Amino acid sequence: MPTVLMRSQNLNPRRRRIFTFCDRLDILLYGIGLTAAIVSGASLPLMTIIFGNFTSDFTEYASGPGSGSSGLDSPQSFSHKVDTFTLWFVYLFIGRFIISYIATETVSIAAVRVTRTIRRTFLATLLRQEVERFDNDMANGSPSSQVTTNGIRINQGIAEKLAILVQAISMFFSAFIVALVVQWKLALITACIIPAIVIVAIVSITIDIGFEIRIVRIHSQAAVLAQQVLSSVKTVHAFWAQEKLIKQYDQFLIDARKLSNKKSPNIGLANAVFYFSMYGGTALAFWQGFRMFASGEIGNVGTVLTVILSINIGASSMSVVAPQLGVITNASAAAAELFETIDRESKVDPLSEEGECPSTCEGNLEVRNLAFAYPSRPSAPALRGLNLSIPAGKTTALVGASGCGKSTIVGLLERWYLPDSGEILLDNRNIADYNIKWLRSQIRIVQQEPILFRGTVFENIAKGLVGSQLELPLEQKMKLVQDACRLSNAHDFIEKLPQGYQTQVGERASMLSGGQKQRLVIARSVISDPQILLLDEATSALDPRSEGIVQEALNKVSVNKTTLIIAHKLSTIQSADNIVVISHGEVVEQGTHNELLALNGQYAALVQAQDLGDVAEGPLDGVFEGNDDQGQNDMASKLPEITMSRSSLDISEPDHNTSHAINYSLFKCLFIMIREQKDVYHWMALLVFACLIAGGSYPAQAIIYSRLINVFALPPQAAQGDANFFALMFFIFALINMGAYLVIGWVGNVVGQKITHRYRLEMFQRVLNLDLDFFDEPENSSGSLTSKLSSMPNAIQDLIAQGQFVLLVCMTNIFASCILAIAYGWKLGLVVVFAGMPVLRDTSERFTESAALATEAVTSIRTLASLTLEKQICSEYDASLDHIAKSALKTITWASLGYALSQSLDYLLMALGFWYGSRLIASGEYSNTQFFVVFLSVLFGGQAAGQIFALLATLATAHVAANYVLWLRTLKASISENGDNFDTGPPGNGDLQVKDVMFRYKRREASPVLNGINMTITPGSYTACVGASGCGKSTLIALLERFYDPTSGCITMGDVNITTLSPRLYRASMSLVQQHPTLYNGSIRDNILLGLQYEPTDEEILDACREAAAFDFISSLPEGLSTSCGSEGLQFSGGQRQRIAIARSLIRKPRLLLLDEATSALDTQSEKLVQNALDRAASWRTTIAVAHRLSTIRHADMILVFSDGKIIERGTHDQLQHLKGQYYEMCLAQSFGDRLS
Known part of the structure; x- marks a missing residue:
């Protein structure tokens, strides 16, 4: 593992550096595999020598006994000679089968191992980066997309595709060597086609790489958006933002498609030049070959045919080289993106061994003249020369407005960031002198979220x-x-x-x-x-009862420890040894709770703002006395609320979260997808026509070849005209195929990109509009879905843009050749055709689990870094990759056997064809022309079958992807807009009623989360829900938002069941502010306008910001509303993110405002401002708030106390106080009243 982690440094920047990740075993495997590929490639040109001699003997025997020098003057001698050659073909079959298997098997295994190492290195390097990098650069590429999709592309480029490429190159050179040895002059004349092919290949690849790198980057940006959206589907559904986010995603796809379309002329021209050169070279070889035969420079037709076939094989090998180079080009582009990260040196390397590691740590911290500004906002300093002493073994608390710099201090202590000036000392030494892992292991942090x-x-x-x-x-x-x-x-x-x-x-x-x-x-x-505890709003999410017990626990564990507390709930820090008030990055007050109260300054004002006022008499110490365990057991016995759970679909419905629910055949998938492309039917018709021409040219060649062979049996003077005619026919073939392949390459890419765009967008649309229960399945994590979005449309593109048209060419070739063979000679045709039918194989994608792990690690980088989990995460990722590698071995073995058979089967067919054909000729049943038409037809058809085998991996992957897309279509959201409710909005007035609502999550067999809830909420009222964590409060909010429907009972608005309303119109009447707000890549303006159906003015936006107490900090930013929020809004503090989210809710002017701990992240000043704004709006807005901080809901018209899924108390604050029940105890736990009197 350390070797892998360190390998990210000082790597060769060239593309071939992929292979610097090979260990000795990988090098050995590649050495064996590529050597075998070279030998395998050389075997086919060697076959032409045998084939040429065979042809000469057939022609000599057909011309009559004694016409040649081979002594074939009887059927018996002819058959004996044929048997000898037949054995040579059998030997070639066995040899090439074994060599092809070795080549594919060893290279594929090595590729899995190398790709695994690159993936490891990428993630290890990524986790070594400073946190600042994740704030600024993650928008440029999703880690899930990079490490998974790019990893797959790299694997494709260095696995069997590499072996096929090496084999083709070997075949190319071997073919010309054979041609030169057999007849060097004819070979040199024919070799004039090589420069054209090579130049076009180099130019084409160079252009393609440039486009591909840009396309990969755009798709990575799309993957970032997809991952953010799919990990926050509640926010998306609550604001009905699907359409807006889908358009944003679609814009990325449009940009990528435009670039991809620019590749089309390059692809088309490269194909056209190649096929023109190949057929044109064949025409030239036949024309010149016959002239040399006529002049006596060449002795027999076998020599000419050996040279022609060798040149043809060499040229044909370039048709194999071209698509493999395309895959390797994609692999190079994918590798270049990964290497950008691998090459980057981290300013703060958590895995470095440098720095001091003292045996003890006292925990004495001192901050001296600390200044810092976030790189994204250099003109807005977060800290301005701050000085602070945090004594060892003492508790120091930081308070102040949101965004004042409190959490920034934590980030600098953890060395997530480096200060612009000043220093932080630990035990009188600069923390930069310590080993980063040792430093972070002395500190533990509990963050706000x-x-x-x-x-x-x-x-x-x-x-x-x-x-x-x-x-x-x-x-x-x-x-x-x-x-x-x-x-x-x-x-x-x-x-x-x-x-x-x-x-x-x-x-x-x-x-x-x-x-x-x-x-x-x-x-x-x-x-x-x-030794050091950093508590950044550690108890903000707890209910009062749990908060009191947890705070007591924290007090116990913090004894003799240096504790730094950041708090907005001042009740949690009143016993701190030192309380520091920070404003605008500077210390303005500090002292104990009582000392600061005596100052009557900012701290005293904050305390006053949070006081619950007078409560009935009762000692605080007695609240939990005698019932700590009982109270906690009540809370613990509650089933956990599930923020993403199964909806209450009818239990009789089939479980639609099974990706194996559809298993259509490849051809059915292809038929369905083609049937849907009516807008490109005219282009597809042109493509089909071009494919039929290209595929049909092969059996036509068989006829011309057979005629040309017979020409060599005639007197040269009489045959010159025929030779010129058939050579001209090959040149015409060259022109026709040039046009056909120009269309296939150019138009095929345009059509393929359009269809791929359509299915990538469809996947995103369909997934995003599914019920929330879909996302609860392990295989449907955001990382896994993002990986599918990135890889599966690419697989479909390989099928539609390349595969289906290559397949059509091959199938046309096969069927036309078979028909021709049977028509010319049904006996030989049937024997050879049915001996050589290929069988397709299947495969599946395996990387979603590792993708989810990588995505989770990066999106939680602060937590991961603070816990020094980099090596552990890398080890878990390694284990996941090891499992993938082991499971791939069986697939590789069977695939290699299939591929080896496809590459060697031609020889066996030739052996069978020559052996059986010789018997038919010897018996006089077949003429020489019949034999060669049939034999060459089947031979060309067999080569097409081999091309199909070469496409098997692509076709199998595309098959899985197509089935997944078609399966998604079968999933129907139970909560959706349809023809029955499309225009049905909520009534203009009327009570919101919850009637006998019971709810249990579909996958939970235990007791319900809500059990017989009844409540009536009048318009304009303010209703608060309080209670222990897990008591069902947030579940009620989810039901009101109609994320789920009740298991029994109903919710009505104005006596209308909300299940009969349009979810779009219903949710448009309300806004949700969640405990942990979600912001997306884009500006503050974009986030505030999320899901809004109209375009408000900037003044309206700013008014919403003023209501949410966000105006001041937004206006202080250099770019104001245009300021980028960065990845997941991490450019801002938790409180700032929350206020942006509140502004997003208020600008919708909702009739119903749902606040799920909406102010838990706000500082006291901002909370008071927001609360005042909400109170002012309460005269016409219905508000339902879930709260743990009771000071925020004391003026509510109705307070509902939840316990075990039931409402156990209800009333106003004063009524519940006099009741002296559970609410009374919660108030005592949070009250400052006695201390302020």
């Missing part, structure tokens, strides 16, 4: 282990994990999960509620007993 990885609960928490802890036995690891979970108040709810600690959390931990995720992250952070 909890990030968990795919895998089990146990695996996620164990990722927090460091050093020797990683080598502990499983039982000891489990004990450490459970102890950490008990500290973070997570053990009880984990025990209630279906498989306990072995429960899979799903992509982005979508199977857990926000509070549950946060508690697991806390457990992961404390399991290694770090």
Whole structure:
């Protein structure tokens, strides 16, 4: 593994450097395979010598006994001579079969190994990059697309395609060597076609590479967008943004298609010149050959035919070279993109061995004159000469407005970024002097937005282990994990999960509620007993009861540890040893809670803003007394809310998440797809006509060849006219085929690109419009789907743009040749035709799992870096690739056997044809002309069958991709717009009622998440939902948004069941602000206008920003609303992202506003501003808020307290206070009232 990680440095920048990733075994495999390919390529030209001698003997015998020097004066001597040659063909068959198998098998295995190494190196290098790179450059290419799609392209270019290329080149040179040896003068004259072929090939490849690199980059940008969109489908559906995002995705595809179309003339002209040269060279060889035969320079027809066939084989080999070079060109373009990352040196290398690694760490931190501006906004400093002391073993808290620089300090402490000036000291040494992995292993961070990885609960928490802890036995690891979970108040709810600690959390931990995720992250952070704890809004996602217990746990684990807390909830930091107030990147106040209150400055104002006011008397210490475990068990017993779950489809419906539900034949898939292309039928008709001409030219050649062979049996003077005529016919063939292949190459690429664009867009559209339950399936993670979007349309393109027309040419050749052979001589024709029918094979794509792993690693880079998981992730990725490599071996073996048979079967057919044909000629049943027409027809048909075998891998991959696209069409969203509800919007007024609603996720067999919920929400009212994490609050929001439909009961708006309404019009009347906002690549303006059906003015946009308290920070940015949000909005702080999301919701002027912890990420000042704005709008807007921070909902008209999927209390703040129930206890846990009196 270290070798792989270090190999990214100092690599040869040339394309051939792909092979610098070979180890000794790979070099040996390639050496054996390519040597075998060379020998295999040379065998076909050697066959022409035998074939020429064979032909001379046939012609001599047909001319009558004693007409030649071979002594073939009787049928017995003729048959004996034929038997000898037949054995030579059998020997060639056996030899080439074995050699072709060795070549394909060894090269394919080596390619899998080399591609695996390149993938490893790419991911390892990617994970070594500083976080800054991910902020700025990830928009240029999706890691999923790069490492998976490009990896597949590289593999194709260095596997069997490389062996075929080497074999073809060997065949090319061997053919001309044979021709030169047999008759050098004729060979040299005919070789004039070589320069034209070589020059055109070089120019064509050069042009193609330039276009292909640009196309790959555009597709990578499209993949970035697709990955972001598919990982945030709730946001997309909530804002009905499918159409807008699909258009944005389509624009990338249009740009790529325009570039691809510019390649069409190049492809067409290259094909045209090649086939003209090949047939023109054959015409020249026959014409000159007969003249030399007539003059006595050539002794027999066999010599001429050997030279002609050798030249023909050499030229034909270039037809094999051209498509293989296209694949290798694509591989070069794909490799160039990967090498851009591999070549990049990291400013902060987490895997470097450099730097000090002290045996102990006291944890004393000091910040001196720290200044920093994000590279994307150099004119807007985040820190301005900040000075701060964080004593060892003490708790220091940072508070201040969102975007003031608090989280920036964390980023600089973790060395995600490097300061512009100033320094940070750890134990009196600059943190830059320490080894980066050692530094990060001393620190554990709990971020504002909890990030968990795919895998089990146990695996996620164990990722927090460091050093020797990683080598502990499983039982000891489990004990450490459970102890950490008990500290973070997570053990009880984990025990209630279906498989306990072995429960899979799903992509982005979508199977857990926000509070549950946060508690697991806390457990992961404390399991290694770090010296320094960084808590960036560590309890923001927790309900009050859990928050109190978790805060107590954090207080215990932070004893004798340096703890830095960033908090907006001031109740969590009042006992800190030092509280630092930061404003505009500078320290403005610091001291203890009481000292800062006495100052009556900014901190006191923040505290006052969060106070819940007077509460009924009751000691805070007694809230959880005697019922800690019981209260937590109540919460833990709740099934986790699933933010992406199965919708409540009718249980009788078939499970549509099975990718094997459709298995149409390749020809049926092709027929369906062609039938749909009515807009290009005229072009396809032209293509079919061109393919019929190209395919039909082969059996026509058989007739001309047979006539020319007979010409050599006539007196030269009498035959000169016939020789000139048939040579002219070959030249006419050259002109006709030049036109046919110009159309096939040029028009075929244009049509193929159009159809590929259509299916890539269709895949994205169909997936994006499916119900949310589709995305719960493991195979439908965002990384996996992005990989399919990138690779499957490419496979279909290979079928439609190249495969179907090459297939049509070959099939025309085969059928026409067979018909001709049977028509001229049915006995020999039937024997040889039915002996040589090829069989197609199938395969499947294997890389979606590794793609998902790579995508998850990169999108969670901050968490991964802080946990120093780079090597572990690389090891997991290696294991995934190793599994892929092992599973590929069986497929490679069978494919190699099939390919070897296709390459050698010609010889066996020749042996059979010559042997049986000689018997028919000897018995007088067939003439020489009949024999050669039949024999050459079948021979050309057999070569076409070989071309089909060469296409098998492409066809099989395209078959899988086509079936997947057709399967997607069978999936129907149960919550969709249709003819019945298209114009049916929600009533203009009326109550929103939830009636006896019960809901359980389809895949969960346990108790329902909601159990008999009843509530009535009047227009203009403000309703709040509170309760423990996992109690069903967010599930209610999901049902109100109609992400899912109730299992039983109903939700009505104005007495109209919402299931009868158009989802588009229904969702247009509401807006959702989620706990963790999603921003997409693009400007702030683009994100605010997401899904909006009209184009508002900038002033309207700014008004929405003012309402959301986002105006000030947006206007302070150099580009204002045009500022790029970067990848996933990471250019901004969590609070800034949340305010942009709120502005996005408010500009829609919704009648119903759904707030799912909408202000949890805001600082106190921004929260107050936003809350005031929401309060002002409440006179006409219905608001439903899910909240843990009770200060945000104290003025609600109705507060609903949830527990175990039921509403157990309801009323106003004052009513619930006097009730002294669960809400009362929650208020006590958060109140500052007594301290401010």
